Amino acid sequence: MSKNKKLIVIAGTTASGKSALGIALAKKFGGEIISADSRQIYRGLKIGSGAVSKKEVSDIPHYLLSVANPKKTFTVSQYKKLARKKMEEIWKRNKLPIIVGGTGLYIRAAVDGLVIPEVKPNPKLRRELEKKSVSELSLILKKKDVRRWREIDKKNPRRLVRAIEIATALGKVPAIKMNPLAAEVLFIGIRKEGKMLESLVKKRVAKMVREGLVAETKKLAKTGVSERKIREFGFEYSNTLAFIDGEIGSKSELIDKIVKSTLDYAKRQMTWFGKDSRIIWIRNRQEAIIKINKFLIL
């Protein structure tokens, strides 16, 4: 390996086989894995988030899995700090960090160093703003920061609220800045499409339900995670909650709903990753190995 710091990113859609690929590559190249998954980061969401099992992990170290308190909101900003810290540690040990995940924003924050304004979420303000209509929010932002207002999605309440939150604290929303990693990065993408993806997703969801998605959801509720919070953990959990409440009649209906949502999600992931020209889309493990070999020698 050359002296420069190197990092591999494996991005891709759900059920594409990222985790397995990551592990295989880690074994071959002396890597350690940093997860970039906004759900697996939480404790207690193993089944519904499709987290790798202990068996699969084998002897490859995995980081940023099950580290956050599910009762609290974990943010991209925290992720960025943790991920960068882990990378440094891995480099110090002379190993190769491999980021594996499907959460595009997390990868962008950690690798490209998207600079996120230092304004912590303000629950009180948010609660207040969430009562307002989109047009009211738009007006508020316009008064506080015309520049940001001009480019923001004026129909997206979440974005508007956040922008107002920042503008309230700093006076203005700072322009986007990047603080990229001082390392060479190889982006590898893996994806499945069409019927193939569909059948993989079906299998995966059926397995989740078989392995106790319902029990896991109940357990979260029992340990004091609010329903609202559980719903925010994504369609696996929100649909399961609906099943528990009887709004969804049967397990097969539950599976169908989750499968559908998963496929929609995969589409959104592709929208995100698809525009990143750095990603090299590989068809199989062998291709990945060839690319990485070249990357490490250079």
Place this chain on the structure above:
RNA sequence: GCGCCGGUCGGAUAGCGGCUAUUCCAGGGGACUGUAAAUCCCCGGCCUUAUGGGCACCGAAGGUUCGAGUCCUUCCCGGCGCA
């Protein structure tokens, strides 16, 4: 055979004479500054020299009318009822 009800974009729906035919779901495309598996936007008949333009269209054919998915006639198809 008679009577009633109905046939609207892939499915379901609105529409009771007037301008660009509605909404939901499914489908497709896209955005992304501390919630991102979140949140949000656009398209949805055909053609196109595409932040625009052209041509269609409401089971079929005629008719009434300045104007018809909407009214009338006949036919076709489906459901229900009576024979």
